[in-house]
Amino acid sequence: MEDITNSFGTYFYPSTALVFYQSEGGYNDTYVEYFDMDRNGTPINAHPLTAGEAKKLATALNIDEENLNQLRSDGILPNNVLSFDAKSATIIWYTKAQFRELLIAEGLGIKSGTAHVPPMVWKADRESLHVYALTTNRKPTLNTPLHYAPFFNVYENGTVCMGTVDIKASETGSIKELMTLWESYFFNSYFSHLMADHNPVNGNCVLLWESLIGSESIFPNEFLIKNNKKLKDIIYESAKN
Structure with missing residues (x-):
């Protein structure tokens, strides 16, 4: 049998993970820990989220409002x-x-x-x-x-x-x-x-x-x-x- 799994599309591998810790007290203190992921998808190298890593996260999550307002096709074009x-x-x-x-x-x-x-x-x-x-x-x-x-x-x-x-x-x-x-x-x-x-x-x-x-x-x-x-x-x- 021929292996055609590579034809199914792009596969996304986990590369990083974020864990958010929050205080149970009266203060709204939040601490974010950053993990790298090994080849098996296991979190490793835990460390506090740095400013540089936070900037990359903000860039990845940024949604251009102009793109949201773009035209779209509802199926096949007329x-x-x-x-x-x-x-x-x-x-x-x-x-x-x-x-x-x-x-x-x-x-x-x-x-x-x-x-x-x-x-x-x-x-x-x-x-x-x-x-x-x-x-x-x-x-x-x-x-x-x-x-x-x-x-x-x-x-x-x-x-x-x-x-x-x-x-x-x-x-x-x-x-x-x-x-x-x-x-x-x-x-x-x-x-x-x-x-x-x-x-x-x-x-x-x-x-x-x-x-x-x-x-x-x-x-x-x-x-x-x-x-x-x-x-x-x-x-x-x-x-x-």
Whole structure:
């Protein structure tokens, strides 16, 4: 028979041991004794814990709070994830064309309702959201051109104005949950106005959504405008930050 135990992973051998002694009297006096371990795991060479050994212990037990706040995957990553950076908590993903409920502020003169929205690319961290549009449901590649997201409340650079929405994205480290939160925030906030005179569509944005909401019409790609960016541009932007 072949011995394959070395393939099971790294084995950790005991190297040191600490014994804490505490007074039973009214004083909270504590004494720490440090032991080396021999090859059989037996404590030897007992001596008081030195300052140098205490420093090594503190280093080993130190937990970086930033690491605790990093993104994590709850199992297999969703197929629509394009890129993510755990440390900065930045995720880039895409969604296919779909019918979504849109909430429209009264001032636009459009009724809220269900409308077909184009495929989208989303870029988010725990504090901000950027959105872009695609012309096809195919998974984008690095060279796929991006278009302006054809929605109100979106700046020319793709940043979404969330208004008074209470963002609680900082409370999760889950990639999947963070994506779900941002999509929910985006579609459950009221679309109210164009941002800084930026018209995100080739035509009248109000008339476009007035014709789509409440109908079975598919979003017309001829209304999308290229924004001179490709997917790789926003991925590399994230890598630099």
